[in-house]
Amino acid sequence: MRAADQQEYDWYFRACFAPVSRTVFLIVRDRDRAEDITQEALYRLLRHWRTVSTYERPEAWVRRVAIRIAVREVQRAAARPEKERLAQQVSYDELPDPDVARAVAELAPMQRAAVVLYYWEDRPVHEIAELLCVSDSTVKQHLHRARHRLAVALGEEVGDVRR
Amino acid sequence: MSVDERLRRGLEANATSFHPRGEVRLDRLRRRHRRRRAVAVAALTVVLGSGVSAAWFVAVGGDDGAGGPGRGVEPAAPVPTTPTPSATPSATPGATPGATVPDADWRRTVTRSEARALGVGADFLRDNFGDADRLPLVLSLDGAFYSQSGRYPGGWSVGDRGTVSYDARGRLVLTSTGFGCSGCTVAVAWRIVGGDLRLEDPDGALAAEERLMVVGSWSRQEQ
Numbered sequence: 001m002r003a004a005d006q007q008e009y010d011w012y013f014r015a016c017f018a019p020v021s022r023t024v025f026l027i028v029r030d031r032d033r034a035e036d037i038t039q040e041a042l043y044r045l046l047r048h049w050r051t052v053s054t055y056e057r058p059e060a061w062v063r064r065v066a067i068r069i070a071v072r073e074v075q076r077a078a079a080r081p082e083k084e085r086l087a088q089q090v091s092y093d094e095l096p097d098p099d100v101a102r103a104v105a106e107l108a109p110m111q112r113a114a115v116v117l118y119y120w121e122d123r124p125v126h127e128i129a130e131l132l133c134v135s136d137s138t139v140k141q142h143l144h145r146a147r148h149r150l151a152v153a154l155g156e157e158v159g160d161v162r163r
Numbered sequence: 164m165s166v167d168e169r170l171r172r173g174l175e176a177n178a179t180s181f182h183p184r185g186e187v188r189l190d191r192l193r194r195r196h197r198r199r200r201a202v203a204v205a206a207l208t209v210v211l212g213s214g215v216s217a218a219w220f221v222a223v224g225g226d227d228g229a230g231g232p233g234r235g236v237e238p239a240a241p242v243p244t245t246p247t248p249s250a251t252p253s254a255t256p257g258a259t260p261g262a263t264v265p266d267a268d269w270r271r272t273v274t275r276s277e278a279r280a281l282g283v284g285a286d287f288l289r290d291n292f293g294d295a296d297r298l299p300l301v302l303s304l305d306g307a308f309y310s311q312s313g314r315y316p317g318g319w320s321v322g323d324r325g326t327v328s329y330d331a332r333g334r335l336v337l338t339s340t341g342f343g344c345s346g347c348t349v350a351v352a353w354r355i356v357g358g359d360l361r362l363e364d365p366d367g368a369l370a371a372e373e374r375l376m377v378v379g380s381w382s383r384q385e386q
Binding site for chain 2 (some may be wrong): 021031115119
């Protein structure tokens with residue numbers, strides 16, 4: 001890698017690491033795993049640098065890769081036996097809003113990812129669909145079910161969706 | 164409160180409370196690099212200064228004593244590595260000469276109503292806010308570089324990036340190297356108030372869009 005490329009990559013690493021880690025953290029609920037996944041995505045950026053650096057927004061590519069890895073991780077974790085999952089209990093009490101964290105964690109993996117991408121990343125439905133490799137209507141269904149479930153868990157009203 | 168608003172607030176609070184250790188390591192690394200750079204620059208200055216002094220001393224005849232020590236020292240004065248802002252301190256309220264904005268991620272949220280009050284155009288609002296009423300922004304300063312990220316209609320992404328410098332008045336000068344406006348500069352007075360970074364445009368030189376995206380109070384997000 002040339003020095004200029006190295007500098008450019010370093011810049012993307014610095015720009016992406018924290019924001020991508022935060023989105024992944026909301027999906028996987030585990031700080032260490034969130035950082036590992038982000039590093040993995042940034043490592044893939046390095047491996048595919050020659051191609052990805054020509055894209056208009058390489059940081060969007062990194063985010064997409066990280067989110068896909070995170071969703072796969074959550075799906076794998078959900079498929080693990082109950083005892084194994086109980087052994088890896090996560091504490092939410094140190095978070096500013098533990099109720100929201102707990103309620104979102106109770107959602108199915110795809111619902112959780114859709115909720116994080118919609119409410120935290122403010123992504124439109126069609127982008128979420130592309131990221132999660134499902135149809136728009138599937139995303140709408142995930143969001144609809146998740147909102148009703150979360151409204152009950154959080155004791156809030158189900159308002160009108162603006163988008 | 165609707166469940167949508169609760170989720171937006173809760174997820175934002177939880178996400179921003181997470182400070183990745185990798186980022187802390189990166190910050191430490193940057194500080195180490197800056198210290199090393201400062202030591203190297205100081206050493207280089209001393210070496211160059213000594214060399215120039217010696218050359219000048221030989222050139223003028225070091226043993227005649229006519230020049231005196233003052234003439235021998237003058238050429239060795241170190242070239243300042245940063246501009247020395249001292250001309251008009253009143254225009255840069257909190258900036259002391261040679262001071263720089265601390266490296267950190269600085270966060271603020273601008274709202275659609277603020278944008279309207281500033282007279283920001285409809286195209287800019289559509290591109291940057293989409294349907295949202297507010298736009299969270301993060302200004303990351305890292306030595307000689309900056310980046311500005313925002314939660315734009317397509318989600319969090321980097322909106323601008325470039326280099327950081329300081330002009331003769333000590334103002335923070337951001338020069339974009341991004342695709343949108345490469346070479347564009349924004350110069351703002353700055354000061355730290357209660358840990359927050361205040362960016363100001365006392366001369367009213369900035370366009371409404373620049374004022375919206377830059378001028379205001381930024382809270383330190385990291386560390």
